[in-house]
Amino acid sequence: MRLSEKGDERVRAVFELSAAPEHELFTLSDPERVVVDLADTALELDSLPRGGLVRRIRTGRQGDGTLRVVLDLKKAADTRSFVIGPGGGRGHRLVVDLLPQDGDGRRVVHSAADRERQVVVAIDAGHGGVDPGAIGANGTHEKDVVLAVARRLASILEDKPHLKPVLIREGDYYIGLRDRTRKADRQGADIFLSLHADASESSRVDGASVYALSLDGASSEQARMLARQGNAPDFISEISLQGRDPELQTVLLELSRGSTIETSLEMGNHLLTKLDLHADLLHGRVHQAGFAVLKSLDMPSVLIELGFITNPREERRLKDPNYQYKLAAGIASGVSEYARENLLPDLRQASGSREHVVHRGETLSGIARRYDVSTEKLRSANDLSGDRINAGAKLTIP
The missing domain is CATH 2.60.40.3500 (Immunoglobulin-like)
Known part of the structure; x- marks a missing residue:
């Protein structure tokens, strides 16, 4: 210990x-x-x-x-x-x-729920400026496609209650990988989405995909290749992740990454389900790889490949504003669903009372403070003799 x-x-x-x-x-x-x-x-x-x-x-x-x-x-x-x-x-x-906790018995490190129940979503359009990313057969640049989708995604999220989008890259310029995560941290992001368009030596390969961070190696050959491609651009601006950021030198990139990976995979599943309504999928599940842009993040974080820009049919679709909107709408729906179920207070109206579903690691006293009720009242409302609660249990909030 x-x-x-x-x-x-x-x-x-x-x-x-x-x-x-x-x-x-x-x-x-x-x-x-x-x-x-x-x-x-x-x-x-x-x-x-x-x-x-x-x-x-x-x-x-x-x-x-x-x-x-x-x-x-x-x-x-x-x-x-x-x-x-x-x-x-x-x-x-x-x-x-x-x-x-502060003097009023509340946590010093506030959750999204404490910040007036608003979830900040960082939207990172990959590449930019001197780094065009992948280039399609008809000259389409990945950096332009992902920025267009990022802007549409931000516009959709702005209209959703309790969600606040933040664009990491707002124009055609290059940002180093670590600077992207720093901006997300400065904005108090609760979710990080990195948008990209895929590439393959074969023009037949197509489909969107979602990736989360892996600490033990990539889950597929495609994931390994993407990690190599995705991490390489950081050296354009002569920023070496190795030796620059102590967080990235630790064996497991801080133990909190284990929890972050779990929540990232869960969020990725929500995104895949919604993307499947609008796009062909390359994978039916969330894959994992060692993307540098995800390694410094202590929040649910995924890298989304919107499709293969090297596939002529998919290149045309990725340039189409209507298709870009559909992709953005699918991502927005998945993010909203995940945030509602995991980051916003789990409140339900049942006969005029509120209900909370216990998540792993939560305590009775912590839940009582979250809803501004006393522990004694919470025990009484749920016929509890002590403070022990099990994950998955439903508590009535008086």
Whole structure:
């Protein structure tokens, strides 16, 4: 087990495990504690770390043999947890994040829901300026096609409630890969979409596709080739990702990438379903590859290939404003659906009451603060005797 401080008193506890963990996470008050129960687990440590919000860490065994790890906190904190599978020469990892609260009992690091329930969508039109991207047989430049679709996508998203589009590239100029992600971070983006048009040595290959980041290698030969093509342009402006950004030097590009990849794949599935209504698909599922433009992002992020510009039929379609609008509409629909289900508060009206679906890593106290109700009222409304809740459970919000 190790702790790492993330700034603003945020703390990440990482449990290195030999197998997929069966665990429970919950919080206790007076004094403030975070409890992690691990079944069939032994802790191999001479001393337990501490720092940031964590005043000390204690361990013990429950009657059934479960290992209990108690993190005594300096003050109240929200928690989240996720599991990363084996990869990069490492085994399973359980990650527990502690998120500090301000004086009013709310998180310092605000979610999209806290920002007046508005989700910021960063739309990155690939290439630009001196980098035309792929070029079709009739001279169509990838950079022009993706910018046109990006503008149409932004226009559609502007009309959707709770969504705020941000164009990373607004004209025909080049932006380095890291500068693209920096702009998304500065704008407070919750979602990152990188738009591209594909290329192949064969003019017969066609179809749109969606890719998420991979830490353990590409999921197909096409994905490997795209990653090589997509990462190369960063050296046009003499920006070397290697050695420039410490985040990109870590073995797993920060452990949070595991959670980000999971959410990116989920969002990608929403996008594929909607794109399939308007375009031919190259793949029936989201593929993965090591795209540099996605590696520095701590948000759901995908790279969308709108089609093969090297296919004459698809090149004509990609130049057609009506088809560009259809592609943008499909992407907008997928993004809206994903945001509504995952990033916006899960509120439903049921007999005049609100309902929340518990997601993995959430705590009862955190949900109570999210809806500005007391933990006691939340327990009473749901006939709960304690603070333990299971992912997938539906809670009535009083």
